[in-house]
Amino acid sequence: xxxxxxxxxxxxxxxxxxxxxxxxxxxxxxxxxxxxxxxxxxxxxxxxxxxxxxxxxxxxxxxxxxxxxxxxxxxxxxxxxxxxxxxxxxxxxxxxxxxxxxxxxxxxxxxxxxxxxxxxxxxxxxxxxxxxxxxxxxxxxxxxxxxxxxxxxxxxxxxxxxxxxxxxxxxxxxxxxxxxxxxxx
Amino acid sequence: xxxxxxxxxxxxxxxxxxxxxxxxxxxxxxxxxxxxxxxxxxxxxxxxxxxxxxxxxxxxxxxxxxxxxxxxxxxxxxxxxxxxxxxxxxxxxxxxxxxxxxxxxxxxxxxxxxxxxxxxxxxxxxxxxxxxxxxxxxxxxxxxxxxxxxxxxxxxxxxxxxxxxxxxxxxxxxxxxxxxxxxxxxxxxxxxxxxxxxxxxxxxxxxxxxxxxxxxxxxxxxxxxxxxxxxxxxxxxxxxxxxxxxxxxxxxxxxxxxxxxxxxxxxxxxxxxxxxxxxxxxxxxxxxxxxxxxxxxxxxxxxxxxxxxxxxxxxxxxxxxxxxxxxxxxxxxxxxxxxxxxxxxxxxxxxxxxxxxxxxxxxxxxxxxxxxxxxxxxxxxxxxxxxxxxxxxxxxxxxxxxxxxxxxxxxxxxxxxxxxxxxxxxxxxxxxxxxxxxxxxxxxxxxxxxxxxxxxxxxxxxxxxxxxxxxxxxxxxxxxxxxxxxxxxxxxxxxxxxxxxxxxxxxxxxxxxxxxxxxxxxxxxxxxxxxxxxxxxxxxxxxxxxxxxxxxxxxxxxxxxxxxxxxxxxxxxxxxxxxxxxxxxxxxxxxxxxxxxxxxxxxxxxxxxxxxxxxxxxxxxxxxxxxxxxxxxxxxxxxxxxxxxxxxxxxxxxxxxxxxxxxxxxxxxxxxxxxxxxxxxxxxxxxxxxxxxxxxxxxxxxxxxxxx
Ligand code: FES
Ligand code: FES
Numbered sequence: 029x030x031x032x033x034x035x036x037x038x039x040x041x042x043x044x045x046x047x048x049x050x051x052x053x054x055x056x057x058x059x060x061x062x063x064x065x066x067x068x069x070x071x072x073x074x075x076x077x078x079x080x081x082x083x084x085x086x087x088x089x090x091x092x093x094x095x096x097x098x099x100x101x102x103x104x105x106x107x108x109x110x111x112x113x114x115x116x117x118x119x120x121x122x123x124x125x126x127x128x129x130x131x132x133x134x135x136x137x138x139x140x141x142x143x144x145x146x147x148x149x150x151x152x153x154x155x156x157x158x159x160x161x162x163x164x165x166x167x168x169x170x171x172x173x174x175x176x177x178x179x180x181x182x183x184x185x186x187x188x189x190x191x192x193x194x195x196x197x198x199x200x201x202x203x204x205x206x207x208x209x210x211x212x213x
Numbered sequence: 214x215x216x217x218x219x220x221x222x223x224x225x226x227x228x229x230x231x232x233x234x235x236x237x238x239x240x241x242x243x244x245x246x247x248x249x250x251x252x253x254x255x256x257x258x259x260x261x262x263x264x265x266x267x268x269x270x271x272x273x274x275x276x277x278x279x280x281x282x283x284x285x286x287x288x289x290x291x292x293x294x295x296x297x298x299x300x301x302x303x304x305x306x307x308x309x310x311x312x313x314x315x316x317x318x319x320x321x322x323x324x325x326x327x328x329x330x331x332x333x334x335x336x337x338x339x340x341x342x343x344x345x346x347x348x349x350x351x352x353x354x355x356x357x358x359x360x361x362x363x364x365x366x367x368x369x370x371x372x373x374x375x376x377x378x379x380x381x382x383x384x385x386x387x388x389x390x391x392x393x394x395x396x397x398x399x400x401x402x403x404x405x406x407x408x409x410x411x412x413x414x415x416x417x418x419x420x421x422x423x424x425x426x427x428x429x430x431x432x433x434x435x436x437x438x439x440x441x442x443x444x445x446x447x448x449x450x451x452x453x454x455x456x457x458x459x460x461x462x463x464x465x466x467x468x469x470x471x472x473x474x475x476x477x478x479x480x481x482x483x484x485x486x487x488x489x490x491x492x493x494x495x496x497x498x499x500x501x502x503x504x505x506x507x508x509x510x511x512x513x514x515x516x517x518x519x520x521x522x523x524x525x526x527x528x529x530x531x532x533x534x535x536x537x538x539x540x541x542x543x544x545x546x547x548x549x550x551x552x553x554x555x556x557x558x559x560x561x562x563x564x565x566x567x568x569x570x571x572x573x574x575x576x577x578x579x580x581x582x583x584x585x586x587x588x589x590x591x592x593x594x595x596x597x598x599x600x601x602x603x604x605x606x607x608x609x610x611x612x613x614x615x616x617x618x619x620x621x622x623x624x625x626x627x628x629x630x631x632x633x634x635x636x637x638x639x640x641x642x643x644x645x646x647x648x649x650x651x652x653x654x655x656x657x658x659x660x661x662x663x664x665x666x667x668x669x670x671x672x673x674x675x676x677x678x679x680x681x682x683x684x685x686x687x688x689x690x691x692x693x694x695x696x697x698x699x700x701x702x703x704x705x706x707x708x709x710x711x712x713x714x715x716x717x718x719x720x721x722x723x724x725x726x727x728x729x730x731x732x733x734x735x736x737x738x739x740x741x742x743x744x745x746x747x748x749x750x751x752x753x754x755x756x757x758x759x760x761x762x763x764x765x766x767x768x769x770x771x772x773x774x775x776x777x778x779x780x781x782x783x784x785x786x787x788x789x790x791x792x793x794x795x796x797x798x799x800x801x802x803x804x805x806x807x808x809x810x811x812x813x814x815x816x817x818x819x820x821x822x823x824x825x826x827x828x829x830x831x832x833x834x835x836x837x838x839x840x841x842x843x844x845x846x847x848x849x850x851x852x853x854x855x856x857x858x859x860x861x862x863x864x865x866x867x868x869x870x871x872x873x874x875x876x877x878x879x880x881x882x883x884x885x886x887x888x889x890x891x892x893x894x895x896x897x898x899x900x901x902x903x904x905x906x907x908x909x910x911x912x913x914x915x916x917x918x919x920x921x
Contacts, residue, residue: 076242198846
């Protein structure tokens with residue numbers, strides 16, 4: 029809460045959010061998370077709340093292309109940054125390769141963790157392409173892009189829980205789609 | 214059979230019909246559906262395990278911006294104290310009725326405000342004082358309050374002369390096994406939005422069977438069952454945890470009535486742990502007597518589980534003992550221990566999952582002590598007919614599961630000696646377990662309309678909580694009607710669609726498939742020469758044979774390879790193979806996903822999951838995903854699940870359920886593999902780092918080092 033100079037406590041702020049290439053102007057409770065803002069203020073309910081606590085990954089979105097937990101991000105702190113949610117992954121009615129692979133290979137069951145898995149996978153592939161090592165990367169030298177093995181994917185995706193435990197199909201879908209995703213960018 | 218020249222849909226792998234909606238974020242789960250004029254409820258839970266509420270001071274909360282009010286036992290409407298569900302009256306259902314607190318985590322107030330932030334902030338200011346009373350959460354089989362469990366599932370087994378057969382046995386294994394309290398942890402927390410209109414209750418609820426839930430709500434609120442309308446279109450997992458009428462729905466309905474507007478109650482993750490039922494802890498004593506050649510003479514499985522005095526419940530751990538192996542004497546005993554806990558709730562593979570851990574570990578101990586290959590021991594003791602029932606099996610392909618699994622896993626090459634395979638710091642071992650899981654159907658009704666445009670509208674109160682029910686039932690309907698799947702319009706997830714089995718007991722899809730097949734039959738008779746639209750409805754209640762003369766089960770054999778890090782105590786599963794006999798498979802792609810998911814649930818149970826309560830306060834201390842670890846990507850190796858050819862004669866289409874059998878057996882296979890790796894038996898789950906390190910350290914003293 030901030031004092032507005034007239035001795036009143038301001039609990040709301042008007043902010044600009046850029047989500048899936050669309051600009052929004054919304055007044056939000058200062059306590060509102062980015063997760064609740066995209067869901068309840070923008071009506072983009074694809075992003076899910078599994079714990080509201082940074083422990084499950086269901087709320088993963090891309091902020092400036094990097095994966096973040098939207099439940100741990102205040103909406104006011106995302107002002108001005110480009111946000112991508114699951115609704116923004118597909119282009120013009122076409123599923124993007126990773127989405128198509130999830131459907132075809134059954135990379136989900138209830139589908140509740142899926143928006144987070146998808147956003148996380150897209151962010152993860154970008155991190156990998158940029159050469160970032162993970163805890164299981166044997167040679168972490170900056171000149172080498174680690175090979176994208178199943179082990180690498182599992183390690184890098186471990187922040188996204190799936191209680192239906194579609195894990196093996198998720199890994200298969202990511203691996204299979206990774207080459208086409210790189211092209212799709 | 215096939216007038217359209219369409220190939221059969223059943224048996225084909227097809228992606229989920231709602232797949233596109235789920236990967237684009239368009240599938241609407243309960244909390245995603247906008248409702249005009251919505252208010253938000255925030256639950257306040259009890260912090261003592263037993264006692265009385267002295268006062269709830271909501272003064273500060275009521276003064277906060279946006280707060281509409283606070284519901285507690287002093288102003289909430291009265292509910293029917295006798296309402297109940299599957300196991301009879303459940304006294305935990307009527308919330309906010311009095312000042313009594315029977316368990317920690319019980320919802321005792323609901324703060325309702327315009328926004329969730331306001332409700333949450335206000336709820337944090339509610340001051341509750343209690344007159345605490347001493348509580349008892351100390352579970353054990355020997356607890357003085359222990360009593361025989363309900364025999365709703367049938368009488369205990371007691372065949373032959375158990376003590377005489379034990380006395381005549383060359384070897385008797387007599388061991389005690391423990392499994393902890395475990396939480397379903399569906400990724401979608403329980404949430405409901407409710408409103409009232411003209412005396413009718415409408416609600417969107419995250420549950421596993423809206424029809425059954427609508428009946429409970431009607432009873433609880435004392436309204437005509439026709440006036441309770443519950444919808445659950447897309448549900449983010451359940452695993453049993455959403456089979457009971459949840460506090461989110463009861464509180465949302467109470468608040469919606471009180472404040473005269475729609476109210477959403479979303480449980481936080483922590484509240485899901487605290488205020489919704491878990492799998493109860495178990496303590497199980499297994500005695501198996503065998504001849505020197507491995508033939509069983511006596512099987513005795515005595516299992517105890519914790520429950521609440523507020524509601525009956527059965528964790529039927531002893532099912533394996535009565536059907537898996539032949540023995541002249543078999544006795545089962547099931548003991549219930551009432552404690553100051555919330556009522557437990559069936560969790561994936563109830564009974565069979567903890568029960569098979571104990572039982573199939575004990576069977577492995579027989580093999581170990583007699584020096585017999587554990588696979589051979591299991592094959593040696595196969596029964597011709599139900600060992601207790603004396604009835605033939607309608608289909609029993611367990612031997613095929615064991616043999617085919619052994620072949621694929623490479624079991625024949627296995628060195629039986631424990632603690633002889635080392636790879637650096639890792640000890641390596643393999644293990645096996647078998648499972649029988651009871652199968653059947655519950656009554657359901659379906660309605661099918663042949664529309665004028667050539668499509669068929671199928672209406673059935675089924676739910677798809679991730680099982681693939683929607684997709685599977687479309688295939689079943691298409692084949693039963695003899696048309697292509699694209700002509701089927703499937704409507705599920707709404708109590709107004711009529712009485713139907715929920716997604717539970719491994720019976721949701723089988724029960725609904727049965728109703729659809731019978732309805733399709735009736736429709737095809739009516740259709741001949743008639744002009745569309747034509748509608749047929751069938752209720753399977755009178756068609757179900759409740760006393761079949763054959764035992765109906767599904768079966769599995771699970772094989773595991775583990776590595777155990779001697780330095781850290783970490784157990785990792787390297788390979789997991791499950792072979793399943795589950796009747797005719799409707800959609801192999803989705804069925805395999807469900808079984809693999811179940812197997813990972815079993816892996817998680819074996820190695821990670823443990824609900825821990827503070828003995829002083831009785832409160833659950835592991836009420837989030839940091840304290841309660843469920844398997845993550847990095848815990849899960851490549852897993853294989855496959856089917857042996859099977860057909861269930863008791864079902865018109867040859868189907869059986871497979872929602873739960875994947876979980877059962879895995880913990881025993883892993884525990885048996887850990888023994889093979891380390892030479893140490895783990896009789897308490899989970900097989901966590903600390904437990905392994907202690908036992909490995911004991912073995913690693915110089916005189917005890919195994920052959921490297
Ligand atoms: S909802 Fe954000 S991590 Fe779980
Ligand atoms: S698909 Fe259900 S939680 Fe991942």
